[in-house]
Amino acid sequence: MLLEMICTGEEVLSGQIVDTNAAWFADTMLNLGIELQQRITVGDRMPDLMRVFLERSQHADVILVNGGLGPTSDDLSAEAMAHAAGVPLVENQQWRAHLLDWFTRRGRVMPASNFKQCFLPATAILVDNPVGSAPGFRIKLNRAWLFFTPGVPVEFKHMVTEQFVPFVQDAFKNGQATRLHKFLTFGHGESALADQISQLSAPAGITVGYRPSAPHVEIKVFARGATAIASMENFLDLLRITLGTALVSERYASVAEEVHQLLLTSGHTLAMAESCTGGMLASQLIEYSGSSAYLHQSLVTYANAAKTAVLGVSPAILENHGAVSIETVIAMAKGVRELLDSDYALATSGIAGPDGGSVDKPVGTVAIALCDREQCWVQVVSLGQRSRTMIRVMSCAVALDMLRRKLLLSSPLVSYPFIPAVATYMEQTH
Amino acid sequence: MLLEMICTGEEVLSGQIVDTNAAWFADTMLNLGIELQQRITVGDRMPDLMRVFLERSQHADVILVNGGLGPTSDDLSAEAMAHAAGVPLVENQQWRAHLLDWFTRRGRVMPASNFKQCFLPATAILVDNPVGSAPGFRIKLNRAWLFFTPGVPVEFKHMVTEQFVPFVQDAFKNGQATRLHKFLTFGHGESALADQISQLSAPAGITVGYRPSAPHVEIKVFARGATAIASMENFLDLLRITLGTALVSERYASVAEEVHQLLLTSGHTLAMAESCTGGMLASQLIEYSGSSAYLHQSLVTYANAAKTAVLGVSPAILENHGAVSIETVIAMAKGVRELLDSDYALATSGIAGPDGGSVDKPVGTVAIALCDREQCWVQVVSLGQRSRTMIRVMSCAVALDMLRRKLLLSSPLVSYPFIPAVATYMEQTH
Numbered sequence: 001m002l003l004e005m006i007c008t009g010e011e012v013l014s015g016q017i018v019d020t021n022a023a024w025f026a027d028t029m030l031n032l033g034i035e036l037q038q039r040i041t042v043g044d045r046m047p048d049l050m051r052v053f054l055e056r057s058q059h060a061d062v063i064l065v066n067g068g069l070g071p072t073s074d075d076l077s078a079e080a081m082a083h084a085a086g087v088p089l090v091e092n093q094q095w096r097a098h099l100l101d102w103f104t105r106r107g108r109v110m111p112a113s114n115f116k117q118c119f120l121p122a123t124a125i126l127v128d129n130p131v132g133s134a135p136g137f138r139i140k141l142n143r144a145w146l147f148f149t150p151g152v153p154v155e156f157k158h159m160v161t162e163q164f165v166p167f168v169q170d171a172f173k174n175g176q177a178t179r180l181h182k183f184l185t186f187g188h189g190e191s192a193l194a195d196q197i198s199q200l201s202a203p204a205g206i207t208v209g210y211r212p213s214a215p216h217v218e219i220k221v222f223a224r225g226a227t228a229i230a231s232m233e234n235f236l237d238l239l240r241i242t243l244g245t246a247l248v249s250e251r252y253a254s255v256a257e258e259v260h261q262l263l264l265t266s267g268h269t270l271a272m273a274e275s276c277t278g279g280m281l282a283s284q285l286i287e288y289s290g291s292s293a294y295l296h297q298s299l300v301t302y303a304n305a306a307k308t309a310v311l312g313v314s315p316a317i318l319e320n321h322g323a324v325s326i327e328t329v330i331a332m333a334k335g336v337r338e339l340l341d342s343d344y345a346l347a348t349s350g351i352a353g354p355d356g357g358s359v360d361k362p363v364g365t366v367a368i369a370l371c372d373r374e375q376c377w378v379q380v381v382s383l384g385q386r387s388r389t390m391i392r393v394m395s396c397a398v399a400l401d402m403l404r405r406k407l408l409l410s411s412p413l414v415s416y417p418f419i420p421a422v423a424t425y426m427e428q429t430h
Numbered sequence: 431m432l433l434e435m436i437c438t439g440e441e442v443l444s445g446q447i448v449d450t451n452a453a454w455f456a457d458t459m460l461n462l463g464i465e466l467q468q469r470i471t472v473g474d475r476m477p478d479l480m481r482v483f484l485e486r487s488q489h490a491d492v493i494l495v496n497g498g499l500g501p502t503s504d505d506l507s508a509e510a511m512a513h514a515a516g517v518p519l520v521e522n523q524q525w526r527a528h529l530l531d532w533f534t535r536r537g538r539v540m541p542a543s544n545f546k547q548c549f550l551p552a553t554a555i556l557v558d559n560p561v562g563s564a565p566g567f568r569i570k571l572n573r574a575w576l577f578f579t580p581g582v583p584v585e586f587k588h589m590v591t592e593q594f595v596p597f598v599q600d601a602f603k604n605g606q607a608t609r610l611h612k613f614l615t616f617g618h619g620e621s622a623l624a625d626q627i628s629q630l631s632a633p634a635g636i637t638v639g640y641r642p643s644a645p646h647v648e649i650k651v652f653a654r655g656a657t658a659i660a661s662m663e664n665f666l667d668l669l670r671i672t673l674g675t676a677l678v679s680e681r682y683a684s685v686a687e688e689v690h691q692l693l694l695t696s697g698h699t700l701a702m703a704e705s706c707t708g709g710m711l712a713s714q715l716i717e718y719s720g721s722s723a724y725l726h727q728s729l730v731t732y733a734n735a736a737k738t739a740v741l742g743v744s745p746a747i748l749e750n751h752g753a754v755s756i757e758t759v760i761a762m763a764k765g766v767r768e769l770l771d772s773d774y775a776l777a778t779s780g781i782a783g784p785d786g787g788s789v790d791k792p793v794g795t796v797a798i799a800l801c802d803r804e805q806c807w808v809q810v811v812s813l814g815q816r817s818r819t820m821i822r823v824m825s826c827a828v829a830l831d832m833l834r835r836k837l838l839l840s841s842p843l844v845s846y847p848f849i850p851a852v853a854t855y856m857e858q859t860h
Contacts, residue, residue, distance in 0.1 A: 010639055011639065011641045013456055013466055013468070013469060014456045014457060014459075014460045014465070014466065019449065019452075019453070022449075022471075023449070026443060026444045027444065030444050035444070035473075036443055036444065037473075037478070038443070038470065038471065038472050038473075038478065038482075039443060039470070039471040040468060040469070040470050040471075041452075041468065041469040041470075041471070042467075042468050042469075043465070043466075043467070043468075048467065048468065052468070070620070070621075071620075071621045071624065072620070072621070072624040072628075072640055073624070073628065074637075074639055074640070111621050111622060111625050112625065113621050113624055113625050113628075114621060133621075152642070154817070209441075211441075272730075274709070274712075276716075278709075278712050278713055278715075278716030278721075278728070279704070279708075279709025279710065279711065279712030279713035279716065279728055279730065280709065280713045280716075281709065282704075282708050282709030282730045282732075283707075283708055283709035283710045283713050283822075285708075286706075286708030286709065286710075286730075286732070286782075286822075287818070287819065289782075289783065289784055289785060289818055290785070291708075291732070292732055292733070292786075295732045295733070296732065296733045296735070296736050297729065297730055297731050297732055297733060297736035297740060298708070298709055298730035298732070299727065299729050299730065299740065300702075300709065300712045300716075300727055300728035300729065300730065301727050302712075302716070302721070302722055302725045302726065302727055302728070303722070303725070303726045303727060303770065305726070305770050306726050306727035306769070306770060309769050309770060310727060310729065310740065310769060339736070339739050339740060340733065340735050340736060340739060352716075352719075353719070354719055355719060355720075356722075388717070388719055389717065392713075392716075
């Protein structure tokens, strides 16, 4: 069974948007143990679309087509498919009724352009889209089933998960059993992790893959076949030992989500004072529903005057040690923790660049503090040679990893080979 | 002249990494007025690589091939190309000498795996890579020039900019002149915009494309040929009138960047109090270097107690009107503005969901205030039926658009057809 993908749309071909649908789709299929053979990306041009549909239908068994089902004049997928199959476009009465009903229930008149979306190739089978106005459809041509999906990511993912996966699993049902396990790591480089892990010998049928997704490197362990699956647990244990402090989650895709869950479970509260991370830390936690249970406040005190007025950082500390210093982040963390007597406080202050660096404190120097009621832990890390965004992203991950380790009763300070610490500091405050 | 791209590598095909090289390349070409016809992504499998090189060499004039030039056993591009062209691989003495010299100058011994990188198809022409160990090369097969580049992004971009662009500009020198102009819109649906614009008749040779990229819809106007370019300005003026208040930028890719620039230019200062947007507003502005010039602080007062302790919102207001109310966001904005006497303040408070909604204030209800020294403007919008992330993203865009309009001396309150306002309110405070 050969699976291919065709991505349509000038905006994808021309790089106006990065094709995250394609990456997500291939990854989703791989998690099901199905490998994609090839992907073709074409623009919204009738002859190109027709040619690609016709040509690939002679080679693949299943083709996932993404995009071009919208209401505008550059959405040509249904029409191109009809031409390629040599059948007319006909209005799908079921979808027309569905759309009219949708607009009526919202008290809105259906725009003329949406009627176009009801026209499908005559021999196509409608595929429901409960979250958007573009219907999916599938159609047989030559040896292939072509399965058409909308480009809007939320609609695409819904249709793949709910409709395409059962369809393709049926088509691929004679495949081998597979199992996938993921480790989320932080603070170690991809090559260093791969060098260490390649020295373990993976049992036959087990492969290890690496996916750098800043600030993390995800490690995927994939077992194909019953023998490989049976030997997987032992190998995972070996990997856990090898990864050591690099391993930050086996449940979630980010250290932020891991911390969110640990705070929810523990019932502890958190306050934050952010300077260079500037709201990113708060935003990463607030992304998860239920964060109001533990998050008191996060004060983005960007100006020095704000650090004094809002957090009570003494002007003398700022003057003597500078905004990016162990003393300042401790004062920020203490100040924000005391406002509502939170259990924990995090504070960041650093030079995100590209301007503002000095010889003593070059761009990428970031001071990060964690305080509870008794102690404060600080590390000053050196994140130079990264972009402004990446300096902020890495700073957030260090801060959250310190809190994660504390919540798991480990020492908050740990060494990250990929992120050199310029200084670390701990003090007993009570 | 037909330009295509072939991307190689399991990690790209399988979605282990998003193919940012491909997006960057197509965008770079489009900015030169050269349209990519098609992109094929294949894994590191010898028969697939050979088939694709042979097949596409019969259709395209220039093919940019990316990846597969590294030192490891799954880097097969040069070998596959040699097979496809029916020529042997031969060691390129120039590159061998270059690599040996590179390692010698660094006092290192060249690893055996790097010698493999010196072997190129016999008829290939070496393309220099001053930033890495993989040489590029180009080779003629059938009607096409195939141009091979390394997958490492920094090496790839360097080679494209320094070597491929001059090569392809020469190859395409008889092509048509093109011009691209982009409008960034907010608050209007893609279909509604397309319906309006389709009623204008675009001059011959001018096409209009739409790219939804939440919270914005970008409109791209593309002119091909001298006649179309000559009639472009008039058509752009017509579009500006048609777009009206939907148009938020012609310079930048987000309303945040537009506001950042307006604040930098005007010298005004800003303070923010964020509840449901939770640091996202601050983070979007701090993304741009120089934001410290105007941003005093952004206080993410997530808990009600924080709104009182940090911003001085009276408990009576919170009790009588609720956290999501006109009264509360005005008190938040006034409170945060007065801390450092900022010129402007923004405040948000809403129900981001999926929990926390009520009959009176369903999920998606968000109150947004803008205050200056004399006045406050508030709108309460209804963003229901969107995800938690999207409710926060749209709230940020409404807040920033209010400030953008104020900085341009327009009324901050405007109606967004895509975002129904439940209430709007204005008060004179001094």
